[in-house]
Amino acid sequence: MFRxxxxxxxxxxxxxxxxxQSYPNKAVRVIVPFPAGGSTDIIGRTVxxxxxxxxxxxxxxDNRAGGSTVIGTDIVAKAPPDGYTLLVTPxxxxxxxxxxxxxxxDPLADFAPITLINTTPLVVVxxxxxxxRSVKDLIALAKARPGQLNFGSxxxxxxxxxxxxxxxxxxxxxxxxxxxxxNAPALxxxxxxxxxxxxxxxxxxxxxxKSGKLRALAVTSLQRSAALPDAPTLDEVALxxxxxxxxxGFGAPANTPRDVIAKINTDVVRIVSSPELKERLKAEGSDPxxxxxxxxxxxxxxxxxxxxxxxxxxxxxxx
Numbered sequence: 347m348f349r350x351x352x353x354x355x356x357x358x359x360x361x362x363x364x365x366x367q368s369y370p371n372k373a374v375r376v377i378v379p380f381p382a383g384g385s386t387d388i389i390g391r392t393v394x395x396x397x398x399x400x401x402x403x404x405x406x407x408d409n410r411a412g413g414s415t416v417i418g419t420d421i422v423a424k425a426p427p428d429g430y431t432l433l434v435t436p437x438x439x440x441x442x443x444x445x446x447x448x449x450x451x452d453p454l455a456d457f458a459p460i461t462l463i464n465t466t467p468l469v470v471v472x473x474x475x476x477x478x479r480s481v482k483d484l485i486a487l488a489k490a491r492p493g494q495l496n497f498g499s500x501x502x503x504x505x506x507x508x509x510x511x512x513x514x515x516x517x518x519x520x521x522x523x524x525x526x527x528x529n530a531p532a533l534x535x536x537x538x539x540x541x542x543x544x545x546x547x548x549x550x551x552x553x554x555x556k557s558g559k560l561r562a563l564a565v566t567s568l569q570r571s572a573a574l575p576d577a578p579t580l581d582e583v584a585l586x587x588x589x590x591x592x593x594x595g596f597g598a599p600a601n602t603p604r605d606v607i608a609k610i611n612t613d614v615v616r617i618v619s620s621p622e623l624k625e626r627l628k629a630e631g632s633d634p635x636x637x638x639x640x641x642x643x644x645x646x647x648x649x650x651x652x653x654x655x656x657x658x659x660x661x662x663x664x665x
Contacts, residue, residue, distance in 0.1 A: 379418025467567035548631035
């Protein structure tokens with residue numbers, strides 16, 4: 347009996363190893379739960395192209411936008427767990443469980459984490475007319491004028507909105523949220539002086555910062571950004587432990603063979619670690635990561651728990 351069980355286990359592992367050795371032997375589909383052209387789509391297409399070159403098989407990006415990324419994510423959750431349907435996981439993956447009333451999938455139980463590809467810090471930017479030249483100035487101003495300052499965002503429940511609510515919670519201030527229908531109109535109104543500040547993705551804010559139309563006070567990562575080295579982190583100047591970054595990762599359906607996951611992880615990390623992609627990401631204000639599966643799983647758990655606390659604190663409701 348014991349020997350038969352050992353034999354069964356051995357057969358399972360040998361089958362997994364054989365699958366990994368032959369993987370992939372056909373086209374692989376990468377679901378991006380956003381429309382084409384955005385930063386997550388660009389990351390997904392870049393990695394997909396490199397994987398196709400490495401594997402000698404088509405790796406096709408399939409944009410499935412809608413439902414705050416739920417539509418595309420659910421497709422992967424319900425796909426066969428064979429490694430031929432993968433997901434580019436963006437920040438809403440860890441926000442939606444607390445923001446939306448019901449999800450058709452469990453973000454932890456229904457997915458196999460592969461790797462964290464990159465993180466992009468947000469930057470706290472103010473209109474030059476705001477009399478705050480540092481984060482400490484901003485906090486002091488907000489405390490002196492409770493409820494009078496406001497911050498724009500690309501919409502309720504997005505990364506930049508929740509970063510602002512995290513700032514409110516940690517700084518003990520009340521800066522009023524003004525949601526917009528997208529990031530571009532929020533930035534335009536900030537530059538025009540219609541809102542006071544924004545917690546914005548560094549990539550899209552850089553041109554306005556460099557032109558002097560916006561003033562950068564700090565970035566929201568634990569390390570300074572090479573793209574904006576003079577901007578301190580919130581952690582170092584005022585709010586210890588403050589982290590709020592945009593990010594992209596790679597995932598697969600739960601129960602995808604471990605050897606297949608390991609192979610995809612190895613190859614994606616190799617791509618992310620290449621000088622070409624490192625330089626490209628850093629030039630755009632993003633930080634390449636390329637984590638282990640375990641590190642990525644821990645990251646996802648931490649992000650889900652953090653944003654659950656912020657959403658509860660700020661009483662954020664999905665629109």
